Amino acid sequence: MTAPKPKFGAFLRERRTAKGYSLRRFAELVGVSPTYLSHVEQGKVDSPPTADRIQKMADLLGTSADELFALAGRVPEDLPKIIQSQPEAMPALLRALKGLTPEQLKKLQDHAAKLRMEVDRS
Amino acid sequence: MTAPKPKFGAFLRERRTAKGYSLRRFAELVGVSPTYLSHVEQGKVDSPPTADRIQKMADLLGTSADELFALAGRVPEDLPKIIQSQPEAMPALLRALKGLTPEQLKKLQDHAAKLRMEVDRS
DNA sequence: CTGCCTGTCCCCTGTTTACTATACGTGGAC
DNA sequence: GTCCACGTATAGTAAACAGGGGACAGGCAG
Numbered sequence: 001m002t003a004p005k006p007k008f009g010a011f012l013r014e015r016r017t018a019k020g021y022s023l024r025r026f027a028e029l030v031g032v033s034p035t036y037l038s039h040v041e042q043g044k045v046d047s048p049p050t051a052d053r054i055q056k057m058a059d060l061l062g063t064s065a066d067e068l069f070a071l072a073g074r075v076p077e078d079l080p081k082i083i084q085s086q087p088e089a090m091p092a093l094l095r096a097l098k099g100l101t102p103e104q105l106k107k108l109q110d111h112a113a114k115l116r117m118e119v120d121r122s
Numbered sequence: 123m124t125a126p127k128p129k130f131g132a133f134l135r136e137r138r139t140a141k142g143y144s145l146r147r148f149a150e151l152v153g154v155s156p157t158y159l160s161h162v163e164q165g166k167v168d169s170p171p172t173a174d175r176i177q178k179m180a181d182l183l184g185t186s187a188d189e190l191f192a193l194a195g196r197v198p199e200d201l202p203k204i205i206q207s208q209p210e211a212m213p214a215l216l217r218a219l220k221g222l223t224p225e226q227l228k229k230l231q232d233h234a235a236k237l238r239m240e241v242d243r244s
Numbered sequence: 245c246t247g248c249c250t251g252t253c254c255c256c257t258g259t260t261t262a263c264t265a266t267a268c269g270t271g272g273a274c
Numbered sequence: 275g276t277c278c279a280c281g282t283a284t285a286g287t288a289a290a291c292a293g294g295g296g297a298c299a300g301g302c303a304g
Contacts (some may be wrong), residue, residue, distance in 0.1 A: 023251060033294050038136070038252060047291050070209030079205065079213060080197050082220050087192025089227040090219070091201060096234040098204050104237045105211035108230055112218040115226045145281055155264050160282055169261050 008071040009043040015061040016041075032054050048072035125161050128193035129191040131165040137183040147207075 016026050027037040030053055031053055039045045048054070058065035069076045083090045097105065138148050149159040152175055161167045170176070176194055180187035191198045205212045219227065 022249075024249085032292095034251080035253090036293055037297075039293090042252085045292085047293090051291070053292095061131070064210065066209055066213045070206050072205075075197075075202050075205055076213050079216050082216050083197055083201065084192050084195070085220070086222075086224060086227060087235040088186065088188055089224040089231075091188045091191075091198050092202050093219070093227050093231045093234065096205050096231045096238070097215070100208075100234065100237055102208060104234075105208060105215050107237070108234060109211075109215045109218045110224075110231065112215065112222065112230060115229070116218070116220055144279080146279080154262095156281075157265075157283090158263055161263090164282085166283095167262080169263090171261070175262095 006043045008048065008068075008073070009041040011068075011071055012061075013041040015063060019061060021060075029060055030032070038086045046075060096119065128165045130170065130190075131163040132196070133190075133193055134179065134183075135163040137185060141183060143182075148182070151182055169195055173199045 016023070016063070020033075021029070023037055023041075024034045027034045030037070030049075032049065032053060036049075040049060048104070049057070049072070051069075051074060054068050054074065055065055058068045066076055100108075109116075139147070143151070145159055146156045149156045152159070152171075154171065154175060158167075158171075162171060171179070171194070172240075173196060176190050176196065177187055180190045183190075188198055199216075205216070217232070222230075
């Protein structure tokens with residue numbers, strides 16, 4: 001039950017038509033069948049497209065890939081690797097981040113960037 | 123190809139025997155067949171057990187669930203939800219964390235805990 | 245009215261996931 | 275010796291995943 005949010009299909013359709021792509025044309029560019037794309041846009045699929053297709057959609061539509069992944073109910077593919085590089089510390093940290101606002105997360109991100117500078121100097 | 127690290131099986135077997143469980147007994151407690159558990163311990167499976175089974179194993183063996191998840195090549199099940207709660211900020215932050223040491227991550231974790239206090243006060 | 249393009253509907257398909265059943269060889273206790 | 279528990283190799287499988295094919299109704303340009 002990796003059910004994509006119902007908004008995923010609607011979002012896709014709106015952006016696609018806004019870009020002037022027909023369903024068939026867009027399906028071809030993404031590399032899926034018109035049938036399947038129609039299903040996806042109507043939210044009639046139980047599982048969202050694969051990561052590479054979502055990435056292509058984001059590229060073609062000029063939207064944030066992360067946003068599209070989230071709407072699809074998927075996690076961007078590079079994140080699991082990052083987490084597993086520190087199997088103890090990363091999960092603990094992530095749980096500490098739960099509930100924080102985007103602004104606070106941004107602050108921590110800047111902080112992390114500074115820490116990384118120190119690493120690079122050593 | 124969600125291949126579990128080869129060390130996963132070895133680790134499991136060592137901890138299981140150390141606890142004095144036979145393969146059949148442990149399999150029963152975890153809720154899988156002896157056959158499957160044998161395969162897992164030999165690293166002969168292409169896909170690791172499901173999250174709930176890994177959790178049970180960790181409980182029975184008295185080990186960190188996060189560590190076991192990492193060895194199995196899985197991401198702890200609560201993390202995707204946390205990420206998707208902030209679909210833009212979380213991925214960006216995680217990428218900024220890439221390559222940091224456990225000590226640095228711990229620092230950020232403490233920092234996050236402080237920020238959370240502020241949230242709770244508001 | 246005939247193409248042609250639009251999206252949609254029903255049904256079908258191969259692949260992967262996460263296992264299970266059955267049968268088997270081995271070694272010790274009685 | 276035979277009974278039992280140990281772990282194991284071979285084979286198979288239900289369900290989910292990620293789609294695809296072909297026919298179809300509706301609009302509308304020439």
